Amino acid sequence: MDQTIGLKTLDRQRAIQRLTQFVAASFDSARASEAPFYHLQFDRVFPDDVYGAMLTGMPVASDYRPMSGRAKGNDLADGTHTRVKIDLFPEYVRKLPPDKRPVWDIVGHALCSRPVKDALVRRLASSLSQRFGKDFARVGMYPVPILTRDIPGYKITPHPDTHWKGMTIQLYLPRDASTTHIGTIFHEAHPDGSMPKHTQMKFAPNTGYAFTVAKNTWHSADTVGPEVATRDSILLTYFVDAGPLCYLRNRGKRIGNFVLNEVRHFGRR
Numbered sequence: 001m002d003q004t005i006g007l008k009t010l011d012r013q014r015a016i017q018r019l020t021q022f023v024a025a026s027f028d029s030a031r032a033s034e035a036p037f038y039h040l041q042f043d044r045v046f047p048d049d050v051y052g053a054m055l056t057g058m059p060v061a062s063d064y065r066p067m068s069g070r071a072k073g074n075d076l077a078d079g080t081h082t083r084v085k086i087d088l089f090p091e092y093v094r095k096l097p098p099d100k101r102p103v104w105d106i107v108g109h110a111l112c113s114r115p116v117k118d119a120l121v122r123r124l125a126s127s128l129s130q131r132f133g134k135d136f137a138r139v140g141m142y143p144v145p146i147l148t149r150d151i152p153g154y155k156i157t158p159h160p161d162t163h164w165k166g167m168t169i170q171l172y173l174p175r176d177a178s179t180t181h182i183g184t185i186f187h188e189a190h191p192d193g194s195m196p197k198h199t200q201m202k203f204a205p206n207t208g209y210a211f212t213v214a215k216n217t218w219h220s221a222d223t224v225g226p227e228v229a230t231r232d233s234i235l236l237t238y239f240v241d242a243g244p245l246c247y248l249r250n251r252g253k254r255i256g257n258f259v260l261n262e263v264r265h266f267g268r269r
Helices: 012-028 048-056 069-074 101-111 114-123 125-132 243-267
Strands: 031-033 039-043 083-087 141-150 156-159 165-172 185-187 197-200 207-212 219-221 231-240
Touching: 012 039, 012 101, 012 114, 048 101, 101 141, 101 231, 114 125, 114 141, 125 165, 125 207, 141 243, 231 243
Parallel strands: none
Antiparallel strands: 031 039, 039 207, 083 141, 141 231, 156 219, 165 207, 165 231, 185 197, 185 219
């Protein structure tokens, strides 16, 4: 597979289209595993030139905002947030410096594209059908791509993800393979309530995983140690978008987060 798309020489729409095709093909060729629950493992998610541009264009700490949910419980004693994020939607990417904006604009649009979602639905068909039934392909899914950064002290205990989510995808963005030990851990749930570690993803450059959210998709992350500068990744979450409640909830959250982010930026002026 060609590992470049000519990011610097293509216009924006062509770059989005070619990146979309590349990522969809990467997802289509993913390795599948049945244990401890059905999941996919990715290699070379992005072309080499795009991945290099993403690393070069990594935002600085002040560009991120705190992550909500379980991550808030990991704040350090001095109030430092151990997980922060930038939503890769246009309304957030436009706040980045001009030299960093193009790559994240292209990546965000590609990850929200229909071909990328269709590739995931194809490859996760068996587990999607178990949760949503034979018409799983017709269930609405709302993509939310976020660039996340974890620092020493971050951890997350075993959890299966909320039922609001349909598919969970994480794409790892390290600069090298020196911290492969900090990848996500998948747990096997036993009848006695114990959840031993079964499989651990390697936190290797340009890799990742995906699974259909279900009651048995228990996963966690060990505490990020002092040997790690930052644990950068993209969380691409597809929220169930079926019915008026889910439809309004997903768009309402996006609007609410946008308003909060605008207030935050206004306060920094």
